[in-house]
Amino acid sequence: MGRKKSAxxxxxxxxxxxxxxxxxxxxxxMSMRAAQKIWPAPTTTEDxxxxxxxxxxxxxxxxxxxxxxxxxxxxxxxxGEIVLFVSFISAGLCLPASSFLHRFLxxxxxxxxxxxxxxVLHLSVFVHLCETFLGIPPSxxxxxxxxxxxxxPRRDATNVLGGCGIQFCQGLKSKxxxxxxxxxxxxxxADWFYAANMIPPLSVHSGSGPVVND
Numbered sequence: 015m016g017r018k019k020s021a022x023x024x025x026x027x028x029x030x031x032x033x034x035x036x037x038x039x040x041x042x043x044m045s046m047r048a049a050q051k052i053w054p055a056p057t058t059t060e061d062x063x064x065x066x067x068x069x070x071x072x073x074x075x076x077x078x079x080x081x082x083x084x085x086x087x088x089x090x091x092x093x094g095e096i097v098l099f100v101s102f103i104s105a106g107l108c109l110p111a112s113s114f115l116h117r118f119l120x121x122x123x124x125x126x127x128x129x130x131x132x133x134v135l136h137l138s139v140f141v142h143l144c145e146t147f148l149g150i151p152p153s154x155x156x157x158x159x160x161x162x163x164x165x166x167p168r169r170d171a172t173n174v175l176g177g178c179g180i181q182f183c184q185g186l187k188s189k190x191x192x193x194x195x196x197x198x199x200x201x202x203x204a205d206w207f208y209a210a211n212m213i214p215p216l217s218v219h220s221g222s223g224p225v226v227n228d
Contacts, residue, residue, distance in 0.1 A: 049088040049221070052174045054204040056083040058100055063207060071103050072209075078109065079210035089206070089219060096211035097219045101131040101202040106138025110212035114141055114152035121154060122163055122178070125220040130176035131199040136161070137180075139193055160186050165226035172223035175203045 060082050066072040072080065080098075089097045098107070107115075118137065119125065140161075144152040164179040165172045172178065182190065211218070 052221075053088045053206070054201070055087060056206050057201070057204045058082050058207040062100055062205075066100065066103055072108070078212075081208050083207060089208075091208070091218060094211055094215075095208045096216055097127065097206050098209050099131070099202060100205035100207065101199045102126070102129070102134045105131050105134040106141075107134050109209065109216075110214065111216050112141065112152070114154070116214065116216070117154050118157070119217070122224075122226075124163075124178055124224045124226075125217050127175055127219040128172075128177045128224040130166070130179055131202050132195050133178065133180050135195060143191070159183070160190055163226045165224070169226060172226060174221065174223050177223040178226050 063072065063075075063080050063082065067074055072078055075081075079095075091097070096109075098109075115137065140157055141152045144150050144156070160183060161180050162183050164181045166177055166179050167173065
């Protein structure tokens with residue numbers, strides 16, 4: 015009788031373990047499915063990244079440790095890696111990130127993937143204005159005087175990729191200089207790739223949309 019009870023306990027433990035593994039695997043599967051709904055299949059190629067190097071927009075592979083995604087369908091970061099977008103690099107993003115970008119992301123509580131190409135361009139133009147024409151370090155207070163974050167598409171349902179935009183504060187557009195923005199960057203969400211998250215590192219991508227407050 016003792017042996018039967020022992021066998022029953024072992025069998026029950028095995029069933030419990032199988033059930034636990036099933037739950038874990040199901041959670042991972044559901045998480046993967048959710049991420050696939052957010053992240054489009056990457057289209058970035060090594061040739062595109064080499065072209066960015068040739069244009070002087072990104073450092074060489076042996077320094078920036080960039081790589082295309084291969085068979086990755088959703089971001090699966092290795093140690094010290096971050097997800098970047100080709101269109102962000104073209105709009106002026108570079109690593110290591112500036113202290114102003116760190117302050118901007120921290121103050122508004124957003125991650126790099128919450129931005130859109132035009133947001134990166136806005137920030138690049140503002141930094142260039144401060145450093146080159148005004149001769150001052152980029153000021154978050156000055157930025158907030160002219161601009162505010164705008165939730166996209168709605169405040170109660172922001173996108174994980176590109177969930178916040180930038181717009182002028184009311185009545186201040188005429189006080190800033192004119193510059194052109196691209197109406198839209200086609201399929202920019204699919205042009206992601208990996209690169210080394212250089213020191214000081216940026217926070218890795220967020221899996222939820224930003225909370226955009228005025």
